[in-house]
Amino acid sequence: MIRIGVDVGGTFTDLILVDEVKQKIHVYKIPSTLEDQSIGVINGIKKLCENAEIPISEIDYILHGTTVATNITIENNGATVGMLTTKNYRDILHLARHKKVENFSIQQDLPWQSNPLVLRRHRLPILEKLAAPDGHIRTELNEKEVREAVLKLKEAKVESIIICFLFSFLNDVHEKRAKEIVKEMWPEVQCFTSAEVVPQMREYERFSTTAMNAYVAPKVNHYIDNLVNSLDVAGVKAELHIMQSSGGMSTTEMAAVRPVTLLKSDPAGGVLAAAWWGELEGVNDIISVDIGGTSADISIIPNNMPKMINPRDAEVNGYPVLVPMIDVETIGAGGGSIAYVDTGGAFRVGPKSAGANPGPACYGLGGKDACVTDANVILGRLDPEQFLGGDIQLSRESSVKAIEETLCSQLNMSVEEAALGILKVINNNMALSIRANSVRKGIDPREYAILAAGGAGPLHSVDLAETVGSNLVMVPNYPGITAATGLLVGDLKYDFIKSRIVPLSQPTTETISTINNDLQELIHSAHTQLMQDGIQPEDISMERIAECRYVGQGFELRVPIPEGQLEEATLSMIAGRFHDIHLIEYGHSFPENTVELITLRVISTGQTPTLKLPELASGERMNPEKAVMYVRETVFEVDGEIRWLQTPRYDRTKLLANDIVMGPAIIVQRDSTTLVPPEWQATVSTNGTLFVAPKVIQGGAAQHVNQFFLKVR
Missing domain, CATH: 3.40.50 (Rossmann fold)
Structure with a gap:
């Protein structure tokens, strides 16, 4: 089976191809075509299949995350x-x-x-x-x-x-x-x-x-129809599934009927991938930081379970939408975020972005603004000839000119000081968002590992970790296409709901029978839909939920419904669980108050093939010379001073399991670049994940994880 995950971002379209027969994985990034996203998708699929030497007609599934619906609401x-x-x-x-x-x-x-x-x-x-x-x-x-x-x-x-x-x-x-x-x-x-x-x-x-x-x-239906037709013209015979805001995949037919479910299609894939990688590596609590060209998606994932937004808080650009959504915060912080001095003289970065065209000044497409990517180029953290595997040649001279003309004279800074300032500002913006979504909700970010995702994530995540107090950064195998990878681990998922407003105390026989009938109808509808989507009965699972509240309360909380037919004792059990969940959510409960059922919900899941990563051979090398590409000067701030340090570049594809790379170092791959500062080190797990941690933590990847847990406990 051959599957392709495609995620369209504001700057780049990310693609990953998994050939399960040959056990090969291929990745590719291409600039997004915002005037018509389907153009970039088709071009990317063709190029990816060409690189993998696979006929385009042999693709079985295309799994797609899109920003079409989101962009409509923004614009x-x-x-x-x-x-x-x-x-x-x-x-x-x-x-x-x-x-x-x-x-x-x-x-x-x-x-x-x-x-x-x-x-x-x-x-x-x-x-x-x-x-x-x-x-x-x-x-x-x-x-x-x-x-x-x-x-x-x-x-x-x-x-x-x-x-x-x-x-x-x-x-x-x-x-x-x-x-x-x-x-x-x-x-x-x-x-x-x-x-x-x-x-x-x-x-x-x-x-x-x-x-x-x-x-x-x-517009969403036009895009889907256009994409389906374009795939057909290109000779693609694969089934097309689209990511929903809930983290579940949908067929194109269902997406056309309820396109409102696609409003957070793009960031959902990244959160699923982060949760999957945490489970793969035995790290339960993750802060996913997915930094792309236009924005950064930040999500807190306790116990490898993506959190869902409470319905009372579900909104898009100020408009409430009652659809299931993964809890992810999107802020204007990416490689294309523009740095400027505002009218009050403050140094700011973002949220406005240069996008893919003209992009940062270093792209050489006519951009005049100084962007985050320009700062990384000037500081030697991005090598111009290595960007996207050399497909895009960056111009350091253009970056220097942009920063000199827009920032240096106004701030009375050198080019390096201004570039480092850009990174400090953008990193602080992201750190504030992390704290707002963790500390504000009673979560200590020091007890969480940071998963560095997106093309720019591994460049910034160590600085973010230092700022929020975490001492473990995970860099997945393909960080630049994390959201696309998440599409490969998402199952088909639909929500079926029915309102039924009844108190759970002293229910009549008729009430119990009605609730049971409602649940059976929902389960039948869910089962029928998944069977129509081609899911086998043994791969179908159902989660039954009662959305309850205290009588007169403003909003509901979700309570799992026990298996089997409902009886009076079962409804009493649901009421008891509601009290417990209310206590966890709000810090108090009222066991003497009557609990009221408001909505019945059935979440149906059709299991699809998941992602399998080949294990790496063991290397157990310290700063492996065979993986070194070259050595180049890079700017770091050491003891408050700007210093140019000789920094080796490592080819990530040549690193083996349990290899250790001591900072300062830069680890290069086609879809991203990982920065390892002087006081940090990186090691490789058997699955290929990079663990970046302070040098005080010794040993290989397993020791990194174990010592991280010992510290937070």
Whole structure:
């Protein structure tokens, strides 16, 4: 079986090919084509297959992480959406929750008002009404008004339509009928109902999620269709799966129906890879730092389990979206981040990026701004002739010129001082994000290893580790394409949900029977979908979850449902587990309060082949001469002074298991460069992972891990 993982970033498109028959792995990076991401994807696949000497027609699976949906929300260039909603409730999307990020500011921007996903003139009221708590019909749907509204939206030339009626999560009969009328009158328009997209309680969040789904759908579907057609023209016969925000893969058909699930497709792969590498090497607690050309994705991964965002906090650019999302923080810190002096005289780096074109000044594509990559080139940490295996020749002269013209005169610094300052600022920005996502949540980053991912991750992660107090950095085999590698360890995964609002204390026989029936329906739907996707029954697993709260509480917490049929004792057990989870989450619980079931969720997983790394032969060499490429001066800050030190370059492909490289050193590979400062050392595990740690830790890779754990304990 031959599988390819493709991750499209803001600067580079990363690819990895795994030939499981020949047990060979090939990697490739190519500049992203942001005007049409599919061009870079196709070109990268062709070049990767050429390098691997594999006919493109023999690929079995292409696993894809994309930023298409994310970019639409950032650039505010989604579809014009029309909305049919319950009469007197057309302004739910405008009013939201009357919550502000800054409670006392009257000048802050509220995106749902300044840039609404659906303009008010396109939100048309329809006479109909359902009633809680069971969704019974209070007022029949006025089909005449639906038809009139469709004509108005067609005349307004909207590109997609959403149907969001009150209490449709309890009964979707009116939404279904309204959609039938829309498709009858306007077959070619994309139409989504809120009960299809997210059948959950909370009108505003449900409406917002459905609106976001319709907002990104036309462009996402166009991209998917274009990619599928381009692959077909290129002779690719492989199945195409796409990464979702939840960390699970999806078929193209499911992604087209619910493109809102792709909003964090790109960073999810990197988090999965970090968790997988930690488990592979026996390091349970990981801080994943994936630094690319445009941004850095930071995620805290305790016990090798990626954390999911609490639904109350799930949002994209200020718009709430009720879809499962891996907890990952993205900040504007990458190789293309631009350094500048602001109007107040402060030295800043990012979040604006030079991207892939023109890119940093050293790319020689017309860029004039000083970027992080320029700083690394000037300091000798990136060798111009080694960048991307020599495919892109960097210009040190252009980097020097950019920094001199934009920074040196304003800051009264030498070129080296300004370049080192760029790295200090960008590293401090990332360290602040790490602390905000760890210390603020009761996690001590000193007890976590840092996994250096992304093309720029291994260049910065040791400095980050020193700043946050960690003493172990892991550099995976292919750090520059970590997110693409994560696609190869992700399984097909879907969430199926149904709202069922009942108290768990003293349930009636009818209530227990209803809940059991709901779960069976969800499991049947999930099983059917995975079978349609080609998953064998033995590779299917189901996780049953009850989302519960105390009666009157604002938000729910997830509670695992025990196996088997539910009984009164089982519901009591779920309530008990909820108290425990509430105590962990908030620091207190109220065992005397009634627990209420709000939503039933079934997470279905279809297991797919995982990644297998060949073991390295044992070398057990100290600073192996056979791996040295050459020696070149590199800038380090030693005892507060800038010093040029003779620094050997090692070819990573020639390092063997348990080899030790003492700093200062630079370890070079096609997709990334690892910096080992003077007071640090690197060693290689049998799986090929680099462990970088302070020189006070002795021995090989296993000792690095063991002594790391001894220190944190």
